[in-house]
Amino acid sequence: MTLLNFTWLSRLFIACLLCLSSLGANAETRIAILDFELKDLTLIPRTSAELERTASIRPLLEAELKKADYVIINIPLIDQKTASGGVGYLFDHHDIAANLAKQYEADYVLVGRLHKPSFLFAYLMGHLIRVSDAKLVGNYVSEAKGPNKKLTIKTVENLTVKIDKTLDQRYKPPSKHRPD
Numbered sequence: 659m660t661l662l663n664f665t666w667l668s669r670l671f672i673a674c675l676l677c678l679s680s681l682g683a684n685a686e687t688r689i690a691i692l693d694f695e696l697k698d699l700t701l702i703p704r705t706s707a708e709l710e711r712t713a714s715i716r717p718l719l720e721a722e723l724k725k726a727d728y729v730i731i732n733i734p735l736i737d738q739k740t741a742s743g744g745v746g747y748l749f750d751h752h753d754i755a756a757n758l759a760k761q762y763e764a765d766y767v768l769v770g771r772l773h774k775p776s777f778l779f780a781y782l783m784g785h786l787i788r789v790s791d792a793k794l795v796g797n798y799v800s801e802a803k804g805p806n807k808k809l810t811i812k813t814v815e816n817l818t819v820k821i822d823k824t825l826d827q828r829y830k831p832p833s834k835h836r837p838d
Contacts, residue, residue, distance in 0.1 A: 687825055689723060690731040690764035691716050692738050692755070694782075695745055698774045711810055712772045715782065718811060719768075722818040726829035731764040746771070749785060756792035764789050768821065779803045782813050786821055796824040 696712040698704050720730045741758040742748050748755045748769045759767035767787050774780040779801055786796030798820045802813040815831050822829035 686727060686729045688729045688731050688763065688765045689821075689825075690733050690759040690762055690767040691719055691723075692733060692748060692767065692769050693735060694770040694772055695749065696772050696774065697746070698772075700774055700777055703774075707805060708772075708774065711805055711807075714807075714810065715770065715772060715814060718814040719770075719818060722815060722829070723821070726818075726822055726826070728825075731759070731762045733758060733762050733764075733767075737761075749783075752785065752787045752794050753792040755785075756787050756789045759787075759789045766795070766825070780805075782817050784817060784821070786824060796821060 694712050694715040696704060696708060698708055724730060737758065738748070741754055743751075743754075748758070749771055752769075755767050755769050765788070767789060768784050769787065770782070770784045772780055773783055782798075782800045782802060784796070784798040785794055786798070787793065788795050798817055800813045800816040800820070802809050818829055819831055
């Protein structure tokens with residue numbers, strides 16, 4: 659082998675190594691977001707409006723995280739229900755939630771709850787769990803005053819900021835002065 663061929667091959671090898679290392683550095687964070695559960699402590703619990711609001715949280719959160727280029731992993735509801743021992747079970751059992759998300763090759767899993775102690779406000783709560791070791795890496799609470807859809811969206815944006823701060827810090831929340 660001539661010196662010229664050896665130099666060319668070594669440069670090619672170095673270029674390949676650089677490409678592979680940059681691919682690893684740009685690997686996207688994979689997050690599974692489970693359906694949010696409603697914990698309604700009011701005198702008239704689980705109204706259709708409150709159930710609808712709770713069901714809207716996951717898609718809103720997924721959309722916000724996608725804006726920051728997170729990869730959203732879908733875990734079918736049937737698998738979530740199979741893994742769960744009842745309401746609040748996955749929220750309290752990080753190891754079980756992590757095992758569920760591991761089956762879908764997620765890096766993190768977010769288990770959420772809409773906690774409604776009053777008609778005047780509710781708390782959007784989330785546990786972010788690192789799948790590799792089932793460790794709770796984020797415990798988030800964002801307050802929503804009233805059931806208004808715009809307030810729910812704003813609360814989801816606040817939750818997204820908190821999640822992103824724990825992870826990759828690349829989310830840019832929408833402007834505070836949104837057109838109506």
